[in-house]
Amino acid sequence: MKKISFFLELYRTMIFVLLVTLCGFTEITARAQSASMQDFHHEILLPDIFVKTTEAISYAMPSTQSEKKWKYNYLQQLNIDNSLLFQAPEGWFPVKGNNGKKATSKQLPSSWIQKSDVISFKEMESITACWPIESINSVVGDSFINIKFSIAGDAIATINGDGAPSQTHQAHVYIKNAVVDIRDNETHLSLMLASYKPELKRLYPYGVDSLDQQVFPEKSMKGCNHQ
Structure with a gap:
């Protein structure tokens, strides 16, 4: 009986240690994922974008066949719409407002500009x-x-x-x-x-x-x- 009690107590202790270890591992993993996501955000979110061409055009959709929206001048800084940035297709940035001016959602919708027309500070x-x-x-x-x-x-x-x-x-x-x-x-x-x-x-x-x-x-x- 004492042996059974001993093994039960040992079993409980092992389960407790295992749970603590798993919880610690989960927390570490979550922190690592969070840090990784922060690095990812830092890498992706690009507020410092400037027009590098003589003139750049933004479009209603990420396509040069869609409606033209706004014109931007050389070296003009753009306000990137970070809420749409993760959805941006290859070669395009979503841009807030008209001619670089910030806009609320009730005023002007975002438009799209080609990456080939801009340069980022990261570059x-x-x-x-x-x-x-x-x-x-x-x-x-x-x-x-x-x-x-x-x-x-x-x-x-x-x-x-x-x-x-x-x-x-x-x-x-x-x-x-x-x-x-x-x-x-x-x-x-x-x-x-x-x-x-x-x-x-x-x-x-x-x-x-x-x-x-x-x-x-x-x-x-x-x-x-x-x-």
Whole structure:
């Protein structure tokens, strides 16, 4: 009888340990799946999309045969409809609103734009050396923006005006083909989007009213090919 009692107690203990182990494994698996899904979302959700062609058209459906909806200009930032992104067919992005303006569901439905017409920040490369532009002074609306660069692509942007206190941002330069994005290191927000002509060593920012640029002296760029 004692042996039976002993084995019953051992059996209960083993079942308890097994349940605890399974629960722990399930929790770990759930956490891993959650982390994996977060990575997946981070990889898939793309809010920073810019038009890379002279003009881009969005369509009512993901087909160039469907109704044309809106026109977007070069370097214009688009508002991706993340609720539809997982349903997007190959080669298309769902876009919110009209001409880059956000819209509620009661106003404007999403339309579709071809991926070949846009570039995402994820595709851009960090400048690490031989950045030729030393500084930029620009006016955007009522704001004055001064950006000072290092040859390694680091930047300090100072924004004044528009009735707000002066703001200073630590930033960096990213580039893909002829598109440059100067992006805040902390918030990761874009401070300036521009097209770039390496043969002229000159930026052409989107939405800027006036602009003054200075390049590094040739002696500082010794050994560099033009970016």
